[in-house]
Amino acid sequence: MTEEQVQRRLAAILAADVVGYSALMQRAEEATYVEFERLKRELIEPSLSRHKGRLIKTTGDGALAEFASPLAAVRCAVDIQDHLASSSSPFKLRIGLNLGDVIVGPDGELYGDGINIAVRLEGAADPGGILISEKVYSEVEGKLDVGFEGRGEQQLKNIAKPVRAYAVRAGAHGTVTERLSAAPPLPDKPSIAVLPFQNMSGDPEQEYFADGMAEDIITALSRFKALFVIARHSSFTYKGRAVDVKQVGRELGVRYVLEGSVRKAANRVRITGQLVDTATGTHLWADRFDGGLSDIFDLQDQVTESVVAAIAPAVEKAEIERAKRKPTESLDAYTLHLRGLAKLYQFNNRQANDEALRLFNKATELDPDFASAYGRAASCYVDAKSCGWISATANEIAEVSRLAQRAVELGKDDAIAIALSGRALAYVARDLEGGAALTDRALALNSNSAEAWYGGGWVKIWLGEPKLAIERFARAMRLSPLDPWITQMQAGTAHSHFFLGRYDEAASWAAMALQDSSDLQTGLRIGAASNAMAGRLEQAHKAVAWLRQLNPALRVSTLKQVLGPYRRAEDLLRYEEGLRKAGLPE
Structure with missing residues (x-):
């Protein structure tokens, strides 16, 4: 040319x-x-x-x-x-x-x-x-x-x-919706992410303590309805990384970031904190808080109050008092609880889950009034059943019911304890109505709880309300966009579309869940059923073949042992039909 x-x-x-x-x-x-x-x-x-x-x-x-x-x-x-x-x-x-x-x-x-x-x-x-x-x-x-x-x-x-x-x-009128960029648009109220605190103790064994400080401050902040607070699982994805707070703000869709450190030596604790505006990179305040181990909850309150005073000064007194609620008076029980959380967050690890349960039970022995520890112990049974480690025997169901009841009795305003108990009751004990009431109550108490929205999404699926389930999973993903459990939220969304007859959408959401977690049995089951119902039998058969390697005992006749308590019989029948077409033996 x-x-x-x-x-x-x-x-x-x-x-x-x-x-x-x-x-x-x-x-x-x-x-x-x-x-x-x-x-x-x-x-x-x-x-x-x-x-x-x-x-x-x-x-x-x-x-x-x-x-x-x-x-x-x-x-x-x-x-x-x-x-x-x-x-x-x-x-x-x-x-x-x-x-x-x-x-x-x-x-x-x-x-x-x-x-x-x-x-x-x-x-x-x-x-x-x-x-x-x-x-x-x-x-x-x-x-x-x-x-x-x-x-x-x-x-x-x-x-x-x-x-x-x-x-x-x-823009000014929001013509670009929240998935237009990596970060959703800023909420219509002050929004914040608390990054993992640095462990300045010089002892790697104290890492759980620094993580616990940050998590407790997240929990306290999330009780303020005037704030939008990113969940722990997403903010902790930045652990051990050099971060640009502006980038964090974009990725999580928040205006403010709290950074800090913890130094624990002998019986003394020092917490430092700095609050940064992610839009400008400006430090709004920085301070340090010193005290004895017996003052730890007061120090956390001081950090929380400093944050709230800086970004949302006009809050109700009732919210402030609720945020100050101490989880326990026993420092030994509190330490066991923090160690249990560190184990619990080693996802899909049976040994870690068993150790977490032991630590939570030990914490309740030291403090029989420790509501959160009861709720976390109940959640260990949920993870065990979902991974096929237990079959929910009569004794296990009785224990889950006991743990959930104690958590609810003792933590009347503890949204996390109530939400965890609600999902455990619904899934393990198959008390669907009781579990639904508790998850709704948890959301009324704390609309910032990604765990409550996530658990509530599954409950809505089991109740036969898949459209509401989609909304709850979407809210959970917004509150925790980088959550390691986001695969479960995607799998839940896939289930919702499946029961709405949207098999292509269901298969796509299942594929998204399996992208980062190829062994996720929840995703494999719904992916197989969805592809089979859509006529893509080759894909369905591949999923079932892998599913049976992970769980050789799985049959159509035993599905009820791993699935939730579906209130609508037709939902369970549709699920069974899909997996039967996918090649799961009777």
């Missing part, structure tokens, strides 16, 4: 790609393919048509499109992400946008750095986000109801010069 024959034009280029597509294809090939084809047909192509975009080409997991106007390109990108966020699809897209000179080939194909930069920006975008070049930004800034966050100069692969980029953020 001679220079005279080369055709060039200025174009706005949109590049889109599915996050984690390869892994999803490995887990559920047919379901993932069907879901993405539906996404292109029902969302991407109609949006391009509305905004006068031209589809250049599609790949297995992405698409390239051309627009005459960068304004139209950004509007299309926002439209796609906005609709995807409000849909039931488990997919997240990354989108990159660039305005540049492109070469037009004889077949209408476009080439050049104008295309390459858009593709590289897409790769650098947040999951669920939009990243635009400075050229696009200069054309659209001030013309759309969205905001922009400078991401600095990006050194893009195979692009000679760095490209200054901007992430699209929610």
Whole structure:
């Protein structure tokens, strides 16, 4: 092609790609393919048509499109992400946008750095986000109801010069929904994440103590209804990492971050804390709190009150008093409880779960009025049953009922103890009505409890209310977006879609859950049943084959031992039908 024959034009280029597509294809090939084809047909192509975009080409997991106007390109990108966020699809897209000179080939194909930069920006975008070049930004800034966050100069692969980029953020009227970028939009009340406290004691064995301090402060803050508090499981994913608080704010969708450290020596404790505004990086306050071990709860209260005074000074006195409730008067029992939590959070580890149960029981022996320890002990039985380590014998059911009853009697305003007891009663003791009442009560006490929303989601499934279950799992994932148990929340969402007859969506959510936890039996069961009901028998048979390796005794006739207490007989029958079609023997 001679220079005279080369055709060039200025174009706005949109590049889109599915996050984690390869892994999803490995887990559920047919379901993932069907879901993405539906996404292109029902969302991407109609949006391009509305905004006068031209589809250049599609790949297995992405698409390239051309627009005459960068304004139209950004509007299309926002439209796609906005609709995807409000849909039931488990997919997240990354989108990159660039305005540049492109070469037009004889077949209408476009080439050049104008295309390459858009593709590289897409790769650098947040999951669920939009990243635009400075050229696009200069054309659209001030013309759309969205905001922009400078991401600095990006050194893009195979692009000679760095490209200054901007992430699209929610605007004044919230036209970009909460999955438009990696971080959901800020809630309409002060929002905070408490990072793991550093152990300054010089003794690795004291790590559990530093973790316990941070967790207790999270619990105290979460009792304030005036605040939005990220759950422990998500904030603790930053443990041991050098973090940028601005990035933490983006990833968790919070305005404030509390950092701190704990030094325990002999009978003395020092807690330091600093509160940072994630939007600006400004330190709002920093202080240290010293006292004896017997003063530990007072020190925690001082940290909590300092945070609340800085970010939400107008709170009710009743909330302040509730946040000051001491879990126990026994420091020995409290120490055992913290050690139990450290073991409990070693997920899917039978030996650690058994040790956690022993420690919680020991804590209640030392302090028979320790409500949280009873609730945590009950939750150990839930984990054991869900992993197939126990079969819920009459003695085990009686013990779970005893633990739950004690936790509720002693912790009348302890939302965590009540929520844990409610799920244990419903799942292990099969007291569905009693468990449902307790999870609802826990949510009324503390709307910041991701554990309560998560447990309440499963209870809603068992009650035959899958639409409400989807809402509860979504709330749990918002409160704890990086939770190690998010796979269980995704599996719960898959169950909800399954019982609504949405088998493709159910299979996709199950594949998402199995992406990070291939041995998750809850996800394998619902994935197998969903694919079978959707007619994808090969995928269903593969899931059942793996499921039977993990649990050789599983049969259609024994499903009730691992499934929850479904109130609607037709739900259990549908589940059995799906797994029967998937090849699970009778």
